[in-house]
Amino acid sequence: MSEMTLLQDLKARGLIAQTTSEEELDQHLNENSVTLYCGFDPTADSLHLGHLVPLLMLKRFQDYGHRPIALVGGATGMIGDPSFKDQERSLNTSDVVEQWSNCLKSQISRFIHFDDTEGGAILANNYDWTASIDVLSFLRDIGKHFTVNKMIAKESVRQRIEREGSGISFTEFTYQILQSYDYQYLNKAYGCSLQIGGSDQWGNITGGIDLTRRVNGTHVHGLTLPLITKADGTKFGKTEGGAVWLDANKTSPYAFYQFWLQTPDADVYRFLKFFTFMSVADIDALEQQDAVREGKPVGQSVLAREVTTLVHGEDGYVAAQRITEALFSGDLSSLDEGDYAQLSLDGLPSSVLSPEGLADTPLTTLFADVGLAASGKQVKDALQRKAVIVNGEEFGMDDNLNAPGVFNVERALFGKYFLVKLGKKKHHLFVYG
């Protein structure tokens, strides 16, 4: 990072979508240790890849000597952010929101270093200062500073307001006031003077800036991050199974590692800048080396290693790497009995195979049930193309009704393991018993 200012580094990484006066912000950041915040609303029981960039962003600021506040939206999560959403969302119960908030809290703590010292990072929940406000105070003390005219004019809610039929409830419309209040509150309580967020948050952030100026008389700043896109135009952060979660129980370190390993060339160096702490110079150098390299580029494996380590720690990375080696080297004999036991612990999808009823279960059903394929049809397709491999042996459509033969104990590795490969990338471990 050396001589670059933080803002220069972020810019070089392509991590800035919009900022309030860049000059002022740059000066502010260079002359002070700034307290900044980013909010994460509990919309599920785990953060996902979309949250990773802002989360890492907080850490980038922390590394430059600033103080991050990670805000869990226990209150805002009850309301639902309408920004650029084309539909009203259904509300979650307070129990659920609270539970999810706690999940997010523990996840966030893994990324940012929190401590109790004066300048240490802070983990906050806006429920704490929002829940107890009574309606009249809210309307008089906060609501009075907002003109509906301005609220309506925001791009983030315009579609919903202008388009007949979609509509927006008063509840969601109020969201921007709540978030603005957070900023004003944090400014007052902690001297927070910068809010960051995804580019869809610009409207909410500027709302908070205005409120803070009106109420606290303080001039504060805002910065948004770009939406992560893929070169081919498809949505980033999705796999066959849906979102890629940061929770190891929802997306195993192995699956996580694989996700990054499969990054297209066209995206990999950009993603290295977004998702790792490698310097821009090092990334550029890597890109140039890959460009003249014979064969496979190393960008993907570096990216996968860095991000997996970041999210799942060294252990998670090592485990993911070990499974990858074993499965993709094509050499099953390199694994000993202990390795097989470890595979499922390390996150390779696995299930117990019961001998009973096996004769009545077609492979199509069996594999679809354990999630190896979305439907029996896909298994059928794979069988017909010789893309199903069990313990190194190919099986075809002829074997569909012959599960007992395919999963004959005699053929089990170490008397109990069957490693099924469907296609090039999907693996599943069956344990006999």
Added chain:
RNA sequence: GGUGAGGUUCCCGAGUGGCCAAAGGGAUCAGACUGUAAAUCUGACGCGCGAGCUUCGGUGGUUCGAAUCCACCCCUCACCA
């Protein structure tokens, strides 16, 4: 409230009585080629190994037969008020 146009399989979008599980494109999955990449080509793509079963906003009806016709209802869009 009035008038006009619509609601089709994950998405977009054809289909206006049987040949429709429903054109075409996208997404997705698999195969070939590669580098667990891209591009390209091939196949699959409602569910089911199969016989077969269940779909075209909802509910009833007409018909041997309906996504297609009729009635009512729900929703959306456009314009008017």
